[in-house]
Amino acid sequence: MTTALRNDAGSPDLIREKALWMRRTALKMVYDKQLGHIGGDYSATDILATLYFGVLRYDSARPDWEARDRFVMSKGHATGVLYSALCAAGYFPEDWLGTYMGPHSKLNGHPNRNYLPGVETNTGPLGHGFPVALGIAIAGQITGAEYRTYVLTGDGEQQEGSNWEAAMTAGHRKVANLTLIVDRNRLQQGAGTEETSALDPLDEKYRAFGWEVVEVDGHDIPALLEVLGSPVGSRKKPLCVIANTVKGKGVSFMEGLAKWHHGVPSAEQYEQAMKELV
């Protein structure tokens, strides 16, 4: 197992390499188990790779290290990418991946902090991670701790009211050590977000709630590095990063299709996808 400290030195090439490994690993997990959320895994892969290999400060040998940066995976169904990232970051050995969703596996269908080191809080039901991340950030604010808190929500997940409760409190309290990343792939489980209960203009909504808002291409690693790694001290407000992404990114036949939210590839599709992920 490797120990990673202050990974904010990761180069774009290293991050791309990690992201590729994470995509292949997530696909194998989902294919082997015939369960999972590969579409949402792939829209978030480049974001998580950038965080874990270019931004976050952590020590995977000491998951409870008080000064660690916190990452909260609010879109807790996307375990394929989260578990791949945590494994690549050295939180647990690779052979655990093969137990994905099996009996007594530490890799539950939705992340559990008591099972798996590196998981900050239990998520899965949508709209939970953001308030918890806010509480973590407020704790840091109270004590003057230097850690940063990042939370990733799906964009469909923004339809849950608890997000707006948290957005209001974070803006009001000027919780500048909090970064919200919205995985804006514009698709939720059943259809497009804009044809379900529209979110746009999402940037204006967050600005109105007292946030700094930045839009970024969620697959452009140098751009993600610049936005997510920006020093917190320079800010007076919480930061909302709207990451424009593509559901299923990286596999031609999955990209941009809602059906891959929790689609499972056939044997032929698995082969085809693995050929593309090189």
Added chain:
Amino acid sequence: MAEAATLTPETFDCRKAWAETIEALAAADARITVVVNDSVGSSNLGGFREKFPDRLINVGIAEQNMVGVGAGLANGGRIPFVSAAGCFLTGRALEQIKADVAYAGFNVKLVGQSPGIAYGELGATHHSIEDFAWLRALGPITIVAPSDPWETAEAVKWAAAHEGPVYLRISRMKVPGLNVPGRVFTPGKAEPLAEGADVTLIANGTTVHLALAASGVLAGEGVSARVLNMHTVAPLDDAAVLAAAEETGALVTVEEALVRGGLGGAVAELTSANKPVPLERVGFPGFMPTGSVDFLFAEFGLSAAGIAAAARRALARKSG
């Protein structure tokens, strides 16, 4: 216990004991932090806010966020007390309590203020009588309903020192204090308040003094009633309940809560599987007609007379 407990002549609002204790704890331990939903007044936290403004997080009227923030504060090494009207804290944020607190195992203290039917005439939306059943179903939360100011202070101190999720039910209804010789608060352990051989009255929170009064009524009729203060609903003191079933042969539970799923439910589950004896459950049936606290208590048998009547029903079933 040689002597039965007695009641003080004066009555108290337990929120005062809660407020004094949480302020004293916060002065001694910088990790103590309170989260509220615009409930500074109803939680009696005005003094806390003055003394520790940075440690009172008012998220506004946003209970899901309130409980989530509590879980996050625990992640960040704080000891959060999440305080709000019991009905909204437990009902509105039930999934947050389940996923963010119970399932995640975060060290969060949930404080249900003005629970039960303290809001009388405001109706079922503002009653918190389902809280025992809801939270008991979640498992790892210790549920405590203190009965007087002393027990409230002890329970708050214990909760702060205990590592794990806790739900405290702090009533604002005036209650007498209990005089119990050599009193010690031990969570999960029933407090014997009166010896008795014929029937056992098991009560908690705002109904303990009523059970004690009922034992006096029954004594006048030649019935010897044991009284247990079951301040901890979960984990239940199984040994005390089973001993009472064995030794007195009839049980009555009394709680300012729904008869289904709370203290009465817990006792029924335990005894039916291990020591079936006649059991009468005094509490509320569900949504109730409009009326004051006094009216509703009387209407549904939460009185010395009502509890004594329930004891007679249990005794009749025992002999039958």
